[in-house]
Amino acid sequence: MSAQSSEEDLPPFPTPEISSITLENKHSAQIHYTYYPPSPSKATHPNPFSQTLLVFLNGLVLPRSSWDASISKFLQARINARLPYPALLSYDRYGQGDSDPDPDDAEPPPCHGHDVMSATHVLRQFLLQMWKEHLDISSPTQFPNIIFICNSIGCAIARLFAQTYPGTVSGLLFLDSIMANSDFVSLWPDPDAHNFDPHTLPPGVSERDVRETREKYRRIFHPSVPNSEGLSRRNLATLLPSSSSPALEGPGGSGPYLTVVGHDWETFADQSFTGSLNTPRALTMTYANPAWQKYNEGLTRITSEGKAIGPIVAIGCGHFVQRDGPGFVAGEMGALLDRAVNRGEQVREGDGS
Structure with a gap:
């Protein structure tokens, strides 16, 4: 068979359904989503992922479109390798991207209209309605085999979902999780503390640098x-006070498969310096990066022994891993999928480029 005919025999790239939905208890607001159907099952080759749903959970800044490149690379890799793939679903939460504001919020944005637990309950209702609408009636299940691919605060929502609805989540890919128990100001030394010693600051960093960094983080991230x-x-710190607990329960009683990814220290330090924060690199490397690494190490303990991988570093990626490294994300998606559904050893697809 020639290379050309081999290429022509590849399955077609799936056409996404780009639409919106209203939830049963919030009829006045639209949630916009992008849904890719699973690869078709054949009598001789059933799709082992036909009842699996990969769900993408955004951070606060980037909407669902930030996952498009990772999804495209993931699907193309599966198609090129003639491997089956599950359904994939990205969405904009209320008040984000293309979606309407939460109709239950009392005040217009910016506001504290609803919390992360509310977003978790909304997510469950959204998934129930989407699964019901797209369910393959020939092989129904009460709820899909859920795998969450998440970034930043999306990781906190995924944890709360798995904690609130035990037995529903088979896999989790944390891409630079938010430090849910941090106020993001205490990361830095406090020049007004009685035990502050300016001589402990890294070379080239002044007390003024620390004060300005604390104030910028207080104004933006507190x-x-x-x-x-x-x-x-x-x-959020009350809902998730620890990175290492509580332990999560996946289907069958044991913990879900988990991959914990952290940002590249140098890339994050560079982006923090060259961006609007203008945080000195030495400050980020000395205080923020080690704190984030410790938090990620704790996350590996929220599942059963042997179910977690990481923390691994997304080389060349800052906090928004899916933006900086969509090929890396696609590879980790495939590896987690095969672990969670096939119960196999982790095998990375492609070179992560």
């Missing part, structure tokens, strides 16, 4: 700061 989505973080 949980008391409202956002245009209306998603409040004020009680």
